[in-house]
Amino acid sequence: MLPPSPSLLVVATVGAVITGLMYSSEGLTRAERQAFAAQAQEMFQHGYDSYMKYAFPADELMPLSCRGRIRGVTQSRGEIDDALGRFSLTLVDSLDTLAVMGNLTEFKRAVDLTIKHVSFDRDIIVSTFETNIRMLGGLLGAHAVMLDLQKHTSPAVDSYYMNYRNQLLDLAYDLGKRLLAAFNTTTGLPYSRINLRHGVDRVVRANTATCTACAGTMIIEFAALSRFTNDSSFENAARRALEFLWQQRHEVTHLVGTTINITSGEWLRHESGVGAGIDSYYEYLFKAFILLGEKTYLDVFHTHYRSILKYLRRGPFLIDVHWSRPSRPIRKFMDALQMFFPGLQVLYGDVHDAQQLHNMYFDILQRHKFTPESFTVDHEVVWANSPLRPEFAESTYMLYKATGDSLYLEIGQYILRNIQDYTRVQCGFASLKDVRTLQLEDQMDSFVLAETFKYLYLLFADQTVLPIDIDAYIFTTEAHLIPLSIADIKLDLAPFGSHRRSISSFELSTCPARNAQLQTYLRLFRYSETQPVCKKYHADQLHDKVTTTTTSSSSSPPVVAPEDLDFTNQLHIQYLEFLGIIVQPIKDAVRLVYYPEQGSDSSKARAFLRKLSAVMRVNEAGNRDRTGQLVNVSAKQDNRVISARGSKAAFGPDTFEMLSSLQGVAVITVPEDACTELVAPINDLNGNIAVVRRGGCLFIEKVLNCQKLGASAVIVFNDEEEQHLITMQDDGNKERVVNIPSGSWL
Numbered sequence: 001m002l003p004p005s006p007s008l009l010v011v012a013t014v015g016a017v018i019t020g021l022m023y024s025s026e027g028l029t030r031a032e033r034q035a036f037a038a039q040a041q042e043m044f045q046h047g048y049d050s051y052m053k054y055a056f057p058a059d060e061l062m063p064l065s066c067r068g069r070i071r072g073v074t075q076s077r078g079e080i081d082d083a084l085g086r087f088s089l090t091l092v093d094s095l096d097t098l099a100v101m102g103n104l105t106e107f108k109r110a111v112d113l114t115i116k117h118v119s120f121d122r123d124i125i126v127s128t129f130e131t132n133i134r135m136l137g138g139l140l141g142a143h144a145v146m147l148d149l150q151k152h153t154s155p156a157v158d159s160y161y162m163n164y165r166n167q168l169l170d171l172a173y174d175l176g177k178r179l180l181a182a183f184n185t186t187t188g189l190p191y192s193r194i195n196l197r198h199g200v201d202r203v204v205r206a207n208t209a210t211c212t213a214c215a216g217t218m219i220i221e222f223a224a225l226s227r228f229t230n231d232s233s234f235e236n237a238a239r240r241a242l243e244f245l246w247q248q249r250h251e252v253t254h255l256v257g258t259t260i261n262i263t264s265g266e267w268l269r270h271e272s273g274v275g276a277g278i279d280s281y282y283e284y285l286f287k288a289f290i291l292l293g294e295k296t297y298l299d300v301f302h303t304h305y306r307s308i309l310k311y312l313r314r315g316p317f318l319i320d321v322h323w324s325r326p327s328r329p330i331r332k333f334m335d336a337l338q339m340f341f342p343g344l345q346v347l348y349g350d351v352h353d354a355q356q357l358h359n360m361y362f363d364i365l366q367r368h369k370f371t372p373e374s375f376t377v378d379h380e381v382v383w384a385n386s387p388l389r390p391e392f393a394e395s396t397y398m399l400y401k402a403t404g405d406s407l408y409l410e411i412g413q414y415i416l417r418n419i420q421d422y423t424r425v426q427c428g429f430a431s432l433k434d435v436r437t438l439q440l441e442d443q444m445d446s447f448v449l450a451e452t453f454k455y456l457y458l459l460f461a462d463q464t465v466l467p468i469d470i471d472a473y474i475f476t477t478e479a480h481l482i483p484l485s486i487a488d489i490k491l492d493l494a495p496f497g498s499h500r501r502s503i504s505s506f507e508l509s510t511c512p513a514r515n516a517q518l519q520t521y522l523r524l525f526r527y528s529e530t531q532p533v534c535k536k537y538h539a540d541q542l543h544d545k546v547t548t549t550t551t552s553s554s555s556s557p558p559v560v561a562p563e564d565l566d567f568t569n570q571l572h573i574q575y576l577e578f579l580g581i582i583v584q585p586i587k588d589a590v591r592l593v594y595y596p597e598q599g600s601d602s603s604k605a606r607a608f609l610r611k612l613s614a615v616m617r618v619n620e621a622g623n624r625d626r627t628g629q630l631v632n633v634s635a636k637q638d639n640r641v642i643s644a645r646g647s648k649a650a651f652g653p654d655t656f657e658m659l660s661s662l663q664g665v666a667v668i669t670v671p672e673d674a675c676t677e678l679v680a681p682i683n684d685l686n687g688n689i690a691v692v693r694r695g696g697c698l699f700i701e702k703v704l705n706c707q708k709l710g711a712s713a714v715i716v717f718n719d720e721e722e723q724h725l726i727t728m729q730d731d732g733n734k735e736r737v738v739n740i741p742s743g744s745w746l
Helices: 030-054 078-083 089-100 104-117 128-152 167-183 212-216 219-229 233-247 279-292 295-312 336-348 351-368 391-403 407-423 447-460 484-488 498-502 545-550 570-579 602-620 699-708
Strands: 009-013 060-062 067-069 125-127 193-195 209-211 259-261 267-269 381-383 431-434 439-441 473-475 481-483 517-519 536-538 581-586 589-594 630-637 640-648 666-668 689-693 713-717 742-745
Touching (some): 030 060, 030 447, 078 125, 125 128, 128 167, 128 212, 167 193, 209 212, 219 484, 233 279, 279 484, 336 391, 351 407, 391 407, 570 602
Parallel strands (some): 666 689, 689 713
Antiparallel strands (some): 209 259, 259 267, 431 439, 581 589, 630 640
16 A cells, blocks of 8 residues: 555656766867876876885875875774785785886886785785785786786897796785685685784684675686686685675575675675675676686676666666665665776676666766765765775776767766866875865875776777787776686686576577677677677667566566555566656655656556656645655746745754745845855845755755745755756754755755
8 A cells, every 4th residue: 555654755757867968979089088098197107106205115105194004003094904914005006007007117117126025924914805806916917917018028129028937926826825714714705804924813713794795806816816826726715705605695686785794604784785895796706707708607697687687776876775675775875886887787788777877977976076985866975085986987998998989088087187186186196085075185095096097097098009908808896907818727626516507597699790889898708609698789789688688578567556556565666667667765755766768658657657646645635744745836036936846855844834835035045055154145035935956065054054044945956957856854963953944846
């Protein structure tokens, strides 16, 4: 049945997921692209040179104080410092970036410094995950580049590479053996931390929790180490961990949780998403197939991917849900780490969905200049810091490689410009403490040099001038380079278990040979020469391959009458999605958003929404709790009467009638977002209705600023082309009292 309180429902219709982006589609000239590539190159060099001058051999640079961050010496930041191991992290993480950008002189010097200074025989506890992707990946990537340059550089031109004796691989092997000790558990899942000298000591053993990504992001580096050294123990350990995570998935939804007990195998946190805690688990499943050619990896990923699209997607968003009750969103925000996902979709061939998701992320970037660590579906900031993460730049690069659309070059310019204008300091690039104020903090993570600038450079660079063939490699999750050719090295590996039969197999197909083909990023899939995975897609075939191959267009879920709608019934949710109506959570309310292009029958969908609105109006009578309910608003502006429908805020006076028939003189605030303190007489708000634009700060901040100048009410309007109703929420601070009614205005 329909929930008893109409406060649980807000209905809206929109015409599209994202409006057009702010840039033209005209391409850049070759000279312009070279200029932007040179800019990315110079910015990387500024950060790298600053690290070498002010921080080396410390792990990281503190760019505001121009000194190195040394664990145990500089102020502790808690668990984030587990990435630091007194092993010159930023130097090793930057090695293959130096080579990719063509600075081979410094690359050779940095290799020599690594061989001379880096040691892992230290009584220090480090993150197994971070040490694997940054240090082990950095050493393996640099080793692979050295072998490549050794093969393609004449000794007469440069004898340095011919004298290389696998010293980087020796370091990687030493580190790998130390990390391997973490896998000595009953489940095969690694401890989240490891003592580099003593292995699993008392402190390490005390923590039996690890994240899914932490345990499931080892196969690329460990397989590469096994293939390079002919020691299968590393790859077998990583395979066993992945296999156990798959076995622990929910048997119906095929989703995994975020945190798991490495001893019992029980899930400790049951939220399931594609962001923090799980992200690179999915990434490495598919990349393991690309790199190693074993179809089990593809089938496992394919099964998970179908579940992601089925349960996590809400319009353009991918939200976290409960792993066993996916109709119930478990978080009210998304995080920046999930911005890698469009790039993974490109590799998988789902370019259309990747573009839609990427567009939504870019909308967030435009609103805040940088991506906050977490944000709501309304693009409001939850965690305001931004450490200059690479995930959005990575997806931008992948989409450009797949489509050739110069729009992604324009987006790359936007990213470069903001990093240069707002974060560059004398000693490198500083992270943002708050994207709303652009306040900096004394931090430059190693991934800024390892990933962010690498992807931005490759976005603009002429591939023919790179010192290596970038398409002969796969990127790790830290953007290190692992050669696809390692699949040719055969090992005696432990087979996957009998659970393999429960995997939903991905049907391989040959590529169509028609014209107007779109080349995806990676071309060398090694599963089968006679029946390759299709990697070329026509413009009219860019929709999700999984949907087109597994879903029958003739079938549909049972019809649900609007008056019987139950948001706890998964079949009802499926029927809404069949119509193109997506349920989005908003605090203690939900919003239904209609996407015509996703629905099967627009006439049925619109009829459903009209009837549902009528049901809501009937249920309004006699109900006292009206927060979030649709209301009529009329106001005068410039001798015109403006009428619209709106939704009351979830804070302020509990008198619905004050807003349901609100009338008065409308005054648009200056500035329009009302996020800063308003001043008179430019804002003549006393006794009038303040009209403010959505975005820039919390809703309650806008209302409080207007209340100070005597506004009788506040209406927030949405100036985006796709209009939809929004529910205004506070920040939970009970000391900030709102005495006037407020609401959103559509």
